[in-house]
Structures are given as structure tokens and as C-alpha cells.
Amino acid sequence: xxxxxxxxxxxxxxxxxxxxxxxxxxxxxxxxxxxxxxxxxxxxxxxxxxxxxxxxxxxxxxxxxxxxxxxxxxxxxxxxxxxxxxxxxxxxxxxxxxxxxxxxxxxxxxxxxxxxxxxxxxxxxxxxxxxxxxxxxxxxxxxxxxxxxxxxxxxxxxxxxxxxxxxxxxxxxxxxxxxxxxxxxxxxxxxxxxxxxxxxxxxxx
Numbered sequence: 001x002x003x004x005x006x007x008x009x010x011x012x013x014x015x016x017x018x019x020x021x022x023x024x025x026x027x028x029x030x031x032x033x034x035x036x037x038x039x040x041x042x043x044x045x046x047x048x049x050x051x052x053x054x055x056x057x058x059x060x061x062x063x064x065x066x067x068x069x070x071x072x073x074x075x076x077x078x079x080x081x082x083x084x085x086x087x088x089x090x091x092x093x094x095x096x097x098x099x100x101x102x103x104x105x106x107x108x109x110x111x112x113x114x115x116x117x118x119x120x121x122x123x124x125x126x127x128x129x130x131x132x133x134x135x136x137x138x139x140x141x142x143x144x145x146x147x148x149x150x151x152x153x154x155x156x157x158x159x160x161x162x163x164x165x166x167x168x169x170x171x172x173x174x175x176x177x178x179x180x181x182x183x184x185x186x187x188x189x190x191x192x193x194x195x196x197x198x199x200x201x202x203x204x205x
Contacts, residue, residue: 064178065084065176065177066160066161066162067083067084067087067094067157067161067173067177068084068177069082069084070082070083070156070157071083072127072150072151072152072156072157073150074149074150075126075128075136075137075140075149075150075151081150083125083150084177086123086125086148087123087125087173087177088175088177089175090120090122090123090175091121091122091173091175091197091201091202091203092122092123092124092125092173092175093111093114093118093122093123093124093170093172093173093193093197094125094127094161094170094172095107095124095125095126095127095168095169095170095171096126096127096129096158096163096169097126097127097129097167097168098128098129098130098136098167099128099130099132099136099139100130100135103168103186104167104168104186105139105143106186106188107168107186107187107188108126108139108140108143108145108147109143109144109145110187110188110189110190110192110193111126111145111147111187111190111193112145112146113189113190114190114193114194117190117194117205118194118197118203118205121203121205122201124147124148125148125149125150126147126149126150127149127150128149129152129153129155129157129167130153131153133151136149157171161179162182163182164182164184168186168187169183169184170182170183171183172196172197172201174201180200181196181200183196
């Protein structure tokens with residue numbers, strides 16, 4: 001290096017820096033272990049929540065009988081209730097609620113009024129979707145509501161019909177057991193329920 005001119009030394013220095021940059025770039029592309037560098041995870045779209053549509057075992061609403069063979073306990077006496085058999089043969093309204101759900105407090109009396117209007121034409125079943133059955137019974141007693149009710153602490157009905165994770169939810173079921181519609185809005189009067197039943201199940205009350 002002593003015999004080289006200043007310009008030659010400068011050129012060699014630039015060349016060494018250039019080579020070092022190329023080596024650094026190659027190592028970056030290959031990654032630390034010599035294999036291809038890991039890429040960032042691809043951005044994903046909105047994800048389904050809970051058992052609504054994420055459960056591969058849940059039957060598709062409208063194409064199967066999702067409540068067929070589902071056994072739950074009567075909310076009042078604890079006796080087993082075959083939900084599918086209870087609903088079979090008639091249009092049905094299945095109302096999912098819980099004691100802590102504020103809109104349910106207003107909807108349950110409206111649901112009872114609708115059930116009284118429907119008589120034997122439409123089956124109405126309410127489903128307490130919570131582990132505290134005693135509190136569910138207490139709420140019905142406080143409201144003065146007397147409707148057929150089952151306890152569903154594991155939310156099996158919601159999973160079966162792929163209902164959203166909100167309450168209240170009303171499921172309209174055809175006489176053959178297929179689900180016609182899942183309505184995730186609170187009803188405030190019997191007329192509104194009857195309107196949706198007519199539109200979805202073709203039953204005028």
C-alpha cells in the first residue's frame with residue numbers, strides 16, 4: 001500500500017466499501033440462517049366471532065335442522081327438553097335472552113303477548129342463554145312472564161343456528177325444522193314480532 005498513489009488508495013477504499021455494501025444486502029435477503037428471509041404475515045380480513053360462523057360443526061342455517069336432537073333442561077323444573085321435537089310440525093319463534101340483558105326485559109313481555117296472540121299456530125320457546133338459571137327464573141317471575149323456557153348455559157342454540165354474540169336474538173324456524181331467519185334486534189311490541197313472522201314464515205296473526 002505504501003507504493004500506491006493517494007488516488008489509487010482512495011479507489012481501493014471505495015471499492016472495499018462497495019463490496020461490503022453488496023455483501024450486507026445479500027445477507028439481508030438471505031436472512032441470518034442462510035435461508036430466505038421471513039416475510040411479514042399477510043394482512044387478514046374481518047374475522048368471524050365466537051361460534052356464530054367460526055364453528056365448523058354448526059349446521060348451515062336454512063339448509064339443515066340445526067336444533068334437531070338438541071336436549072336442554074326446562075328452566076323451571078330441570079326436566080330434559082328435546083328442542084327439535086318441541087318445535088317440530090309448526091312455525092316457531094325461538095327467543096334467546098339472559099337475565100342481565102336490559103333489552104330482554106322489554107322484549108320478554110312483548111314475546112308473551114305475541115305467544116298469546118299466536119295460540120297454537122306458532123310455537124314460542126324462550127332460551128335463557130346464561131349459566132345462572134335461578135336468576136333467569138327470577139326475572140321471568142318479576143316480569144310476570146309465563147312462557148315455555150329452557151336453560152342453555154353453554155349457548156348451544158346460538159352455536160347451532162350461528163347467531164351473533166349479542167342478546168336478545170330471535171330465531172324463526174320453519175315447520176320442517178330449518179332456520180328461516182335469525183333476527184338480532186330487540187322487539188318492543190307484539191305487532192313488530194307478528195310483522196316479522198308474517199314476512200319470514202308466511203303466518204298472519
